[in-house]
Amino acid sequence: MQKSFLIALIAAAVGALVIFQFLPTFPAYLAFILGAVLALGICAIAPSGNNAATVETDYTGPTMTLYVGNLPYRVHEGDVKSLFAEYGPVNSVRLVRDRKTGRRKGFGFVEMSESGAQKAMVKLNDYTFQERTLKVREAKNQDNESEKSDD
Template sequence: MQKSFLIALIAAAVGALVIFQFLPTFPAYLAFLLGALLAIGIVTAVPAGVSKTKVETEYKGPTMTLYVGNLPYRVHEGEVKALFAEFGPVNSVRLVRDRKTGRRKGFGFVEMAESGAQKAMTKLNDFTFQERTLKVREAKNQDTEAERADD
């Protein structure tokens, strides 16, 4: 984001200089404004594959939710998603945080394609990730656990 802003700012300044060269009587602030508008036009006209990220669609087939334990406390959802995406489409990653402090608790849940989830459980359980040994299991359904506790 900062890189594209810097590029747009440089393009606006260059555009203002070009306009000012061809129209020396044109006010400088209007030349800069026109250059900025041209830069915005150029940035939005760039094909989607060149500078914008690909929009991912959610996987629609059978899914499974995995519990991922012993995660590094500083890991981000994107890093966990990239790790699990090697095995199949990932719909969501939710890293659990402490309600009072907002700090991550070191575990989370990954919802992904069922076939990929089976592979991920096999390959990533006891896998060393950022100097921590992951524990990957199928997540337990809270409703099922509550029913068992009532019996």
């Protein structure tokens, strides 16, 4: 709310300056009021970032976590999310970093809808992404691995 008010105030001031430049005989206070009205009209028409229709929510159906290997070291979570989102809703992307250096290790995990994950595994395994050939598999469950090692 505060951010949009600041934007409207700046737009009103700019609008007042523009109106005052083209109509120098027009009173400055009226130019500011006209600029404010125009700015509020623009803010009302422009889509706001917190609309219920534009807020992303996590997929709540059956999900699957995918292991994604051979990722470029400079890739960002958003890049990976948009790549996988072509095949279904993506809940999260986690790129693994080295604890000491903080640098990415070149692999990560994508949690997404089960049907989308199946499609993504078929389409994106051995897919060239930013000059690297991706390896996409179903992620192994750590709980199952630790239970097997206890036996």
